[in-house]
Amino acid sequence: MNPRKLFALTRAGIMESLHYRLGTFVTLFANLIYLVLVYYLWKAIYASSGVDVVNGMTFTDTMIYLILATSLFNFLEMFVVWDMSRSIQSGKIILDLLKPMKFRAYTFWSYSGSHVVSFIMTFIPTFIVVMIITKGAIPIGMNLVYFIIATLFALIVNFNIEMIVATICLYTESTWGINIVKETIVLLLSGASIPLAFFPEKLRAVVDYMPFRAVYDIPLTILLQKNGSDTLQGLLPMFGFQLLWIVILTAAGTLFWNYSVKKITVNGG
Amino acid sequence: MEKKKRGLRFYADIYRKILVQDLKTKMSYRADFIISTIGMIMVNLSGFVTFLILFRNFPTINGWDYYHMLFLYGFSLVALTPVQCFFDNNWNLRFHVTSGDFIKYCFRPVNVFFYFMSEVFDVKGLGQLAFGIGTLIYAWVHIGIPVTPLVIAKLIVFLLTASLFMIALMNAAAATCFWIRNSGYVMVIMFRFKDFAKYPSSIFSGVFSFLFTFIIPIAFVAYYPSLVILEPDNVPLLSWLSPLLGVLFFWLSYKFWMLGVRKYDFTGS
Numbered sequence: 001m002n003p004r005k006l007f008a009l010t011r012a013g014i015m016e017s018l019h020y021r022l023g024t025f026v027t028l029f030a031n032l033i034y035l036v037l038v039y040y041l042w043k044a045i046y047a048s049s050g051v052d053v054v055n056g057m058t059f060t061d062t063m064i065y066l067i068l069a070t071s072l073f074n075f076l077e078m079f080v081v082w083d084m085s086r087s088i089q090s091g092k093i094i095l096d097l098l099k100p101m102k103f104r105a106y107t108f109w110s111y112s113g114s115h116v117v118s119f120i121m122t123f124i125p126t127f128i129v130v131m132i133i134t135k136g137a138i139p140i141g142m143n144l145v146y147f148i149i150a151t152l153f154a155l156i157v158n159f160n161i162e163m164i165v166a167t168i169c170l171y172t173e174s175t176w177g178i179n180i181v182k183e184t185i186v187l188l189l190s191g192a193s194i195p196l197a198f199f200p201e202k203l204r205a206v207v208d209y210m211p212f213r214a215v216y217d218i219p220l221t222i223l224l225q226k227n228g229s230d231t232l233q234g235l236l237p238m239f240g241f242q243l244l245w246i247v248i249l250t251a252a253g254t255l256f257w258n259y260s261v262k263k264i265t266v267n268g269g
Numbered sequence: 270m271e272k273k274k275r276g277l278r279f280y281a282d283i284y285r286k287i288l289v290q291d292l293k294t295k296m297s298y299r300a301d302f303i304i305s306t307i308g309m310i311m312v313n314l315s316g317f318v319t320f321l322i323l324f325r326n327f328p329t330i331n332g333w334d335y336y337h338m339l340f341l342y343g344f345s346l347v348a349l350t351p352v353q354c355f356f357d358n359n360w361n362l363r364f365h366v367t368s369g370d371f372i373k374y375c376f377r378p379v380n381v382f383f384y385f386m387s388e389v390f391d392v393k394g395l396g397q398l399a400f401g402i403g404t405l406i407y408a409w410v411h412i413g414i415p416v417t418p419l420v421i422a423k424l425i426v427f428l429l430t431a432s433l434f435m436i437a438l439m440n441a442a443a444a445t446c447f448w449i450r451n452s453g454y455v456m457v458i459m460f461r462f463k464d465f466a467k468y469p470s471s472i473f474s475g476v477f478s479f480l481f482t483f484i485i486p487i488a489f490v491a492y493y494p495s496l497v498i499l500e501p502d503n504v505p506l507l508s509w510l511s512p513l514l515g516v517l518f519f520w521l522s523y524k525f526w527m528l529g530v531r532k533y534d535f536t537g538s
Binding site: 178194 | 300301306308309319322323325326328329330450453454458461462473474477485
């Protein structure tokens with residue numbers, strides 16, 4: 001596919017998000033308040049436990065993990081499900097389907113611009129604040145590069161999950177319900193609400209095979225250099241896991257979408 | 270213009286009529302209704318799982334043991350029910366305002382705030398209520414709080430008090446849409462803060478203790494009101510004052526909301 005076409009979509013997305021700057025600032029501000037909440041809560045939790053390291057996580061590790069998970073959540077958040085249901089209701093989806101481009105690719109690239117903006121305007125400032133508060137507890141080195149690669153993979157996995165859920169919505173006429181089920185499952189099983197390191201072993205064994213881990217836990221584990229991700233032997237299986245799920249979910253999502261799109265009924269539009 | 274005095278009965282009657290219409294509409298989308306209910310159950314289950322995992326790793330938090338924390342958790346769930354059931358239309362406010370639909374509420378000869386809120390009754394909130402009551406009773410029995418009419422009366426009064434704070438927060442967050450576009454962020458953030466209501470707010474100190482007590486009053490969504498039941502011998506002054514403060518916060522949020530409505534009138538959109 002012609003890369004110029006794709007970058008045009010990215011540019012349009014960037015311009016659109018910059019138009020809603022206020023939203024970005026509010027998100028950043030909220031991240032900071034959230035940071036305070038997480039800080040006090042986990043400080044109290046660790047203070048009560050009387051030990052410094054629980055399941056291989058120190059207070060600082062946990063805090064960095066949870067705050068950056070929230071920040072990643074804002075960054076990865078796509079409103080594919082909502083947008084799709086709205087464009088089905090209004091009939092706009094017909095115009096998108098008629099575009100000389102695969103619908104899935106079109107959706108992905110139209111969102112890419114807002115990802116770029118939110119990464120620069122909310123993730124990086126939050127990252128810097130976390131660095132200042134923890135007095136540089138995040139190791140700086142090659143792990144940053146690996147983290148960015150892992151985040152890109154996470155983005156694709158997340159997009160695929162979103163697209164599959166949005167496709168389910170074509171059948172159910174329910175947006176809020178399906179979306180909240182997805183969000184809850186992803187947030188819990190990806191480690192965004194509580195680090196996966198704290199999960200009981202049996203649950204952990206199941207969660208480890210699910211794609212959700214690829215979204216938050218793997219990038220953050222790599223960033224914090226946990227679980228042997230500072231060596232190539234530790235790193236490669238994680239990337240492999242992400243890639244495997246990208247392949248599976250992309251294949252499944254494409255098949256599901258191509259099958260379902262024939263069934264869309266649009267009233268009016 | 271002649272203004273008739275309207276009592277509570279007049280408003281209760283209208284509320285009942287609008288409610289029936291709303292429920293009829295909801296029932297016509299049965300699949301959506303069922304999926305949304307499942308979604309709500311999932312949200313509560315996931316909150317519960319997070320809680321269990323947390324306590325598996327850390328037996329006490331700031332001197333609060335498992336059952337006391339569970340009590341606080343159940344208390345917060347029950348206290349969050351009214352905002353979910355009766356004030357859910359706040360989430361739609363920004364769409365009505367940007368599309369211009371909101372003007373229809375201003376033309377009815379009833380209170381705008383009342384009419385707007387009465388339009389939606391969220392049945393899903395009842396699932397949360399059941400969850401909350403179950404948790405509360407379970408914790409209650411294990412802590413061994415005596416069951417007397419006085420304690421029950423106190424419980425009801427302070428649950429209602431607690432719910433006022435959350436309603437006030439959401440009203441204020443929703444009303445920001447009269448001034449800023451894309452105010453969805455503000456609501457999402459406020460809604461996320463409620464997750465911290467289930468922790469004892471004694472974990473905060475200094476400026477933030479003040480912030481989370483009097484500016485963003487999440488300390489009142491469960492902590493202060495529940496102390497009346499949990500520690501009857503040692504109730505802080507703020508707990509006794511919470512009903513008054515709750516009414517004050519609610520009144521302020523109502524005034525802020527109505528200020529937005531008046532501003533909306535003037536722009537004449």
